[in-house]
Amino acid sequence: MVTFPGSLDDTDAARAVRYAGAEPVPLWHADRDLRGIDAAILPGGFSYGDYLRCGAIARYSPVMSSLVPAARKGLPVLGICNGFQVLCEAHLLPGALTRNARLKFIHVDVRLTVAGAGTPWTRDYATGQELIIPVKNGEGAYVADDATLDALERDGAVIARYADGAPNGSARDIAGIRNEAGNVVGLMPHPEHAIDPLTGPSADGLGFFTSAVREFAGARV
Template sequence: MNSDQDVPVDNTTPVTRRIGVVTFPGSLDDRDAARAVRLAGGEAVALWHGDIELSGVDAVVLPGGFSYGDYLRAGAIARFSPMVDAIVNAARDGLPVLGICNGFQVLCEVGLLPGALTRNAGLHFVCRDQPLRIENTTTVWTSEYSAGEKVVIPVKHGEGRYVAGPTTLAELEGAGRIIARYLGGNPNGSVGDIAGICNAEGTVVGLMPHPEHAVEPLTGPGSDGLAMFASVVSGALADSPVTRP
């Protein structure tokens, strides 16, 4: 018997995860988010707010900025865009979604996450490097962190104060759905120092700080934010079949 026949051959081609990044009129951080995806080893796919196709992506990032100029209130108009409708439907079927800052506001507007983001307690725009503590490492977007890990990720927002009713807060606390809390001073007055939350399945995450601005020491306070993108590119998604709606 030929000994070569006894050696299994792995012809599997590694799959590059395609991460969609949505651009709305007024988006500021879509290019930064796309760069973060690439640095994490993924393929960034541009998604336009007026389109209805998700282009076969494995996950989606709703970036920060001022979608539609934050008219009415932050995220209130963006929630009605055709792309957001497509994302909501796919998210309910399990598509991972990360909302950063304005994206977090949009996720709350469409009901994928509970609560709301309101004007900062001091009524001033806040921009600074913010210490955080990672609370939940079981989500698709946080699996590369360690529980209790302290990181520094920038914040820049005027409407980042997270609020929710007592029943919702009790559910978030009891189910471990708070993914990060502010340390070293709460920048906006968020209840419970909440910086980010997730849905019950851990596939949809909303975060006020900007991990895409902390992916390399040259352009940020460090690279603490890169693990959020690496989590979805090489972590939880890599263990499951590719699903591209």
């Protein structure tokens, strides 16, 4: 669990990791040592105040200098919201996240359709399954050129879509994508806020975390 200055959702994401039966390992942005983690989560928030562009400064943090090569070698990495922006800035995922179409910061529970269930982060879902998960962002509109978008569709790299149309102007209603190898996933909505009906709209988000835990534990949680 990486914490940058300005990260907000690391506590909720760490709680989701515990709910899924694993131990969250805190990594500070200044850490180069990844401390033997099996997977990494880049949480939501406003890393480095979103200065320059969302995620642009975080990309050059010491922890990312270790995480980027590890991700290229296959370490599962989930970037949520600001974490997704960091992964795009680090070129671990194609495209970019830009300002919402109508400039409003959006905070709403959305219906998602799982489009790609085959990654370490989505194995516990079925393709076509619907999830209710909160989205909250000001710069959540996914953009990429048409060739990149076509390639994402062709390779099945879109892992989730907004079922009722993108609230933020995302191209082709994309809510989340994976890299070519499938180990790096970026997601704009916040599954860590939907792991328990007591504190969220559903428990639909827990599957992202149990998927990753099962990947390493070899047993269903």
